Amino acid sequence: MSLDPELLARLQFAFTVSFHIIFPSFTIGTAAFIATLLVRWIATGQEHLRRLAQFWTKIFAVSFAMGVVSGLVLSYQFGTNWSRFSVVVGNVIGPMIGYEVLMAFFLEATFLGVMLFGWQRVPPWLHVMAAICVAVGTALSAFWILSANSWMQTPTGHEVRNGIAYPLDWLTVIFNPSFFYRLPHMLTAAYLTTSLVVLAVGARYILAGRHQTEARTMMHMGIGMLAILGPLQILIGDQHGLNTLKYQPAKIAAIEAHWDGSKPGELVLFAWPDAKTETNLFQIAIPHAGSLILTHSFDGLYPGLKDFPPADRPPLVLPFFAFRAMVGIGVLMAAAGLFGAWLWWRGTLLQTRWYLVMMANAWWLGFVAVICGWIVTETGRQPWVAYGILRTADALSPVSAASIATTLILFIVVYTIVFAMGIYYINRLIAKGPEGRAVAPPELGTPARPLSANLEAGAEVLSGRPPG
């Protein structure tokens, strides 16, 4: 069996980038959450807000470290695995990555030190400022990365000469047509993902009868965010879809499993899109609903897959199913937020046990939605890596398949260990709860013994057995 370097390189990038996106989608939200807690603490003086901020800072630190190191990998993979990509679009993409590093990465990484270690070194206002800098840094980071990605999806402001892209107008490059939809969509997704995790941790404590004051704050803030941002995200997503239809119709056709562009589109609820027969197997669909959503008219037409030569069609199965998973989770999250808000308004939120149990176990949903969303947009762009400029197959480095396979295995081994341990440790921090030093004397903070009796007691309450 001979190994296909393109497939291996794509697998490797898909693996490392999917692993990476988990952490930004959590840390963008967590940084903002911590900054908000600290600002509220400064404003009201309520001690439990500071305890909460300190507690989430620990979780943030673990996830941020994983985000930093996995992001570092990506900035080199453009060259190691996709050197033709770097040559062909480097003139345009390069500065956007550069601005991300200079404007955002340094800001977050440097002030993270103050945020983590500055509790006793700096006055409270400066500490809050550091937390705000980190939160702003993470969002700025998203700005530049999403701009670069959007340009790869909907390139504008450049010209291609001899197969190389040259920038013409930087503002048009940065603020390309899909950027205004993609950035809010991703930022909202990050804030939603974090909100659900915060809500889940709050629900977990309410159920365990621990940290009630902190748990209530977490539940209220989490539900508030979900109830507002959940519906908003559905709206943004809809607009993003219309934008994609305008600029990347083949992607929409693949998402909708819409073959024949001469007929009004159905809304395909389930099917197995089959490339050979150019039809959907096992289809369940609502007639005309696709046209209604995408063209806002009953008989509206939009391109189908058959309008594109097979070589220009994206893969079918991944965008189709990932899209449905993403939308399904998005709707669930909005519903959970609205229903929670209704319970809160009625005053029965903390007594509605089934809701608390569901929320406590739903923490991972946002991450799955984010990964699915990226699968949709990245596989839906294929066979192009830079839409209309460079095909993925032409973007490869002159590297042997054996090298790529070896490093792919190494990535899988190392990332699996790191990820499993990261989740385990974060869970352990959550089991320990927001106590730590804010209530205990400083010597408890001696890093040599972070696992106090406290933690073991906490873990017992939650899991029914001592840890480790």
Add this chain to the structure above:
Amino acid sequence: MEWYLPVIWAALIGTAVAMYVILDGFDLGVGILFPYARSETERDQMMNSVAPFWDGNETWLVLGGGGLLVAFPGAYAVIMPAFYLPVIVMLLALVLRGVAFEFRWVAASSKPYWNAAFAFGSTLAALCQGVILGGLIEGVKVENGAFAGGSFDWATPFSLLCALAVASGYALLGATWLILKTDAEVAARARAQARPLLLAVLAFMAVVSLWTPIAFERVATRWFSIPNILFLWPVPFVTALIAYFNWRWIAEREVLPFLASIALFLLGYLGLVISVFPYLVPPTLTVWQTAAVPASQVFMLLGTIGLLPLILCYTGFVYWLFRGKVREGEGYH
């Protein structure tokens, strides 16, 4: 403009790499020396001395890689595939030692594994960086502007020598950093380690200085032709002078050994730059051949002029904030 821009960018990226080598150098160095600590308290002290800084330090590596992509996509697209395995192994090593910073505090029974991961990752990353450096000095096979060599072209005696040189240099930076930031047994051990490390570094510098002009004619011409040698002789002279003083300072001073070690690193770096400039990918591709178009370089330059001083200011501020010896039990854990 077409001539100056790539030179300015080469200077900027050179600065970023120098910043990286010094800043991440000492924190990788602390990792290399990690196995010699005798107790968890000592390891805590060592790790706490670098914990507030390592994220910021590693960002310079992103800037080095990102900057190369921005300003010299032609070189980036050759160097990365040429050093495919060492680059990716280095990144994975940095992943391991990076998460070890955070995981170690939370871990209980698995703590020894993260101690090992921190030491192993730091050492491996340093060795890989040395291999890449050595391989780059030796030269990369290029055809039509693309890498045209094999997967293991970098595996030569010279690049392995450079790997050991970089690792011992980082260890020297780490040891002198520990002299500066810690006290009691940790600092005493660092002083004891710093002298042999200094000797090792000097030996490696001497071997590289002899090897490169003998093996590569372009290096010999650069250094020993008239009038070059008249301008360049102070480089080895100053290096020897600083090394001599560093040897004395290591025994009794707190700050000077670290500063002197940085100076040694910068001089070694300067020597390499003198040897290879204007080639970014010796012996074929120069900074001008691999440069991005002026529009891209100018756009990025404007941002860099504004942002780099700001970054240096707040980086300096954070180092100042955490000045002095490591305080026991400080942190967020």
